[in-house]
Amino acid sequence: MEPLVEIRNLRTSFRTEDGTVRAVDDVSFDIGRGEVVGLVGESGCGKTAVSLSILQLLPTPPAVIEGGEIRFGSRDLLKLSGEEIRRIRGNEIAMIFQEPMTSLNPVYTIGDQLMETIQLHQRLDTHAARARAIEMLKLVGIPRADEVMGEYPHRFSGGMRQRAMIAMALSCDPKLLIADEPTTALDVTIQAQILELMHELRERIGMSILFITHDLSVIAEMADRVVVMYSGKLVEQADVQTLFLSPEHPYTKGLIGSRPSIDEDDSAVPAEPGLRRRLPFIRGSVPNPLHMPGGCPFHPRCDYAMPVCGTEMPPRTELREGHDVRCWLHESPDSVARADEPEVRS
Amino acid sequence: MLTIPVVIGVSIIVFAIIRMIPGDPARAMAGVNATPEFIEQVRVRHALDQPLHVQYGRFMVNLVQGDLGRSIFSGRPVTTEIGERFPRTLLLATVALVIATIIGVSAGIVSATKRNSVFDNASMLVALVGVAAPVFWMALMLQLLFAVQLRWLPATGIGAVRHLVLPSITLGTASAALMARITRSSMLDVLRQDYITTARSKGLGERIVVYKHALKNALIPVVTVLGLQFGILLGGAVLTETVFAWPGVGRLLVDAILRRDYPIVQGTVMLLAFLFVIINLVVDIAYAFLDPRVHYRSESGE
Numbered sequence: 080m081e082p083l084v085e086i087r088n089l090r091t092s093f094r095t096e097d098g099t100v101r102a103v104d105d106v107s108f109d110i111g112r113g114e115v116v117g118l119v120g121e122s123g124c125g126k127t128a129v130s131l132s133i134l135q136l137l138p139t140p141p142a143v144i145e146g147g148e149i150r151f152g153s154r155d156l157l158k159l160s161g162e163e164i165r166r167i168r169g170n171e172i173a174m175i176f177q178e179p180m181t182s183l184n185p186v187y188t189i190g191d192q193l194m195e196t197i198q199l200h201q202r203l204d205t206h207a208a209r210a211r212a213i214e215m216l217k218l219v220g221i222p223r224a225d226e227v228m229g230e231y232p233h234r235f236s237g238g239m240r241q242r243a244m245i246a247m248a249l250s251c252d253p254k255l256l257i258a259d260e261p262t263t264a265l266d267v268t269i270q271a272q273i274l275e276l277m278h279e280l281r282e283r284i285g286m287s288i289l290f291i292t293h294d295l296s297v298i299a300e301m302a303d304r305v306v307v308m309y310s311g312k313l314v315e316q317a318d319v320q321t322l323f324l325s326p327e328h329p330y331t332k333g334l335i336g337s338r339p340s341i342d343e344d345d346s347a348v349p350a351e352p353g354l355r356r357r358l359p360f361i362r363g364s365v366p367n368p369l370h371m372p373g374g375c376p377f378h379p380r381c382d383y384a385m386p387v388c389g390t391e392m393p394p395r396t397e398l399r400e401g402h403d404v405r406c407w408l409h410e411s412p413d414s415v416a417r418a419d420e421p422e423v424r425s
Numbered sequence: 426m427l428t429i430p431v432v433i434g435v436s437i438i439v440f441a442i443i444r445m446i447p448g449d450p451a452r453a454m455a456g457v458n459a460t461p462e463f464i465e466q467v468r469v470r471h472a473l474d475q476p477l478h479v480q481y482g483r484f485m486v487n488l489v490q491g492d493l494g495r496s497i498f499s500g501r502p503v504t505t506e507i508g509e510r511f512p513r514t515l516l517l518a519t520v521a522l523v524i525a526t527i528i529g530v531s532a533g534i535v536s537a538t539k540r541n542s543v544f545d546n547a548s549m550l551v552a553l554v555g556v557a558a559p560v561f562w563m564a565l566m567l568q569l570l571f572a573v574q575l576r577w578l579p580a581t582g583i584g585a586v587r588h589l590v591l592p593s594i595t596l597g598t599a600s601a602a603l604m605a606r607i608t609r610s611s612m613l614d615v616l617r618q619d620y621i622t623t624a625r626s627k628g629l630g631e632r633i634v635v636y637k638h639a640l641k642n643a644l645i646p647v648v649t650v651l652g653l654q655f656g657i658l659l660g661g662a663v664l665t666e667t668v669f670a671w672p673g674v675g676r677l678l679v680d681a682i683l684r685r686d687y688p689i690v691q692g693t694v695m696l697l698a699f700l701f702v703i704i705n706l707v708v709d710i711a712y713a714f715l716d717p718r719v720h721y722r723s724e725s726g727e
Contacts, residue, residue, distance in 0.1 A: 134626060136622060136625055136626055161631075165628045165629070165630060166628060167628070168625070168626055168627060168628035169626060169627035169628035169629075170628055173626070173627075174623075174626040176619060176622065176623065176626075178619050181618060181619040181620060182619045182620055182622075182623045183620055183623065184620040184623070184624065184638050184642070185620070185642065185716070185717070185718060186641045186642055186715065186716060186717060187638075187641075195627065195629070196627045196628070199627065199628055199629065200628060231717040231718070233717070233718050244623070247627070
């Protein structure tokens with residue numbers, strides 16, 4: 080079946096006074112119908128820029144979508160007029176954000192803000208819109224939905240506000256929900272509740288979700304398929320099991336290896352006597368987006384780096400159906416003169 | 426509820442300051458050729474021979490009863506003098522404030538939404554000049570242009586709406602400029618907030634995003650300035666009223682100070698202080714309408 084969204088060669092830049100920052104560089108991936116795609120990477124890797132590019136919510140200037148295609152049904156979202164994209168926002172594609180404390184307008188009631196979306200996209204009178212809003216609040220597990228309609232956001236806790244945001248986002252039955260770190264700002268227990276709610280709603284409504292996070296445990300729980308980004312580039316994508324069990328890109332391996340684990344034997348560095356086990360980490364830090372290293376942006380931090388890595392970005396290699404990676408290690412040996420196998424540091 | 430302490434504080438300061446100004450009201454009233462006996466009589470008649478705290482006590486007792494005393498100069502009750510002139514000042518200040526708000530807030534919104542555009546830069550330059558230009562200079566320039574050169578509007582006096590145009594523009598210019606700047610910066614700040622992205626992500630048009638979601642939030646600081654400005658305009662009409670020969674309380678006050686007419690000065694300043702306090706009270710109430718958080722904060726006893 081044809082995927083719901085096909086992102087092809089998306090390139091988004093920010094023009095700053097110090098130079099152009101390429102936030103999204105040649106990123107392509109699909110979101111299938113009913114599929115949950117996890118988009119992972121460190122802060123500043125371009126995940127949010129991808130999500131905001133889809134609905135063209137980046138402030139322009141400084142942001143510029145320089146090229147690519149975002150196919151949604153028969154349309155290319157990047158070619159739509161302002162009016163056409165507004166008819167999709169909140170209706171066919173909805174979004175929830177990281178900061179529930181600041182994502183709701185403090186001077187309008189929850190009811191106003193919910194009904195606004197509903198009345199904008201559906202031909203409902205005030206009465207019917209109100210009924211729909213209350214139904215949505217109940218759906219996301221907000222108690223006393225009737226009274227809550229007339230309350231202002233500051234009366235709500237973070238978890239409740241995020242529920243209200245979800246209710247708002249889902250009120251027009253979107254085909255795609257973009258969730259940009261929706262649980263990052265919440266307490267762990269609340270986070271679990273929100274994830275469970277999203278799980279449940281996805282089953283019930285059958286929408287696709289683009290779930291953006293830097294938290295791999297959340298990805299493991301939520302996603303069907305995972306897209307890994309590093310410095311604006313897509314480095315690996317695979318279904319969730321493959322990615323966790325046999326990651327192929329050194330960056331993905333590093334990410335998965337550097338999770339803390341309760342199980343002593345799991346992916347740990349042997350402890351020096353008398354010392355506590357140290358958590359493995361990826362050495363170095365994310366490159367300055369204004370001074371990107373040439374070639375693969377990860378090569379200065381990569382334990383397997385070869386000469387070619389510093390000069391050319393590797394192409395996309397499909398290892399098997401649905402699993403591709405952009406790394407010279409996986410290019411066919413004859414196309415690249417392979418450097419000596421480096422010693423493996425974990 | 427600081428209203429009462431503020432009014433009492435103002436009364437003490439006004440009472441003390443006017444009596445520090447050199448000059449003898451009894452002598453001023455009695456005239457140049459008055460005999461020392463006559464001057465003394467005048468002094469006793471107006472209780473100016475009493476110790477200061479006694480004078481203040483009498484003033485406050487009368488004030489509470491709504492009696493501000495009589496003008497030393499004209500002999501008429503201060504309340505009558507003020508009552509005659511205050512409506513004119515109120516009219517002038519209100520018209521100036523309305524003009525300033527309409528121009529200032531709209532210019533601020535457009536500047537913020539079209540940031541760094543030609544309009545933005547031009548209006549902020551005009552605003553800077555508007556804040557910086559001295560009122561008397563503005564007044565004279567407007568008179569020169571519209572009354573003397575173009576002969577469109579009368580230079581001075583009161584009567585028709587035509588008479589109101591130049592003084593209210595003069596008086597309102599600085600306020601308009603200030604409001605434009607406050608609205609712009611407040612609006613820019615609000616437009617960066619997450620809930621604005623949320624509003625856009627819902628598919629709302631830019632007009633609704635700006636005028637519904639952003640404006641109500643951006644107006645909160647503007648309302649504070651608006652209240653303060655109204656107080657300042659009422660009191661600050663002094664220069665404008667002088668240049669345009671507008672017989673309001675501003676000119677009454679200036680004349681009274683020059684004549685050492687203590688009761689008029691006290692009465693006028695008390696009135697302005699009282700209005701200032703009342704306006705701020707109204708502003709606080711207006712907050713509750715704009716910002717629901719204010720209402721609940723006071724409910725929880727803070």
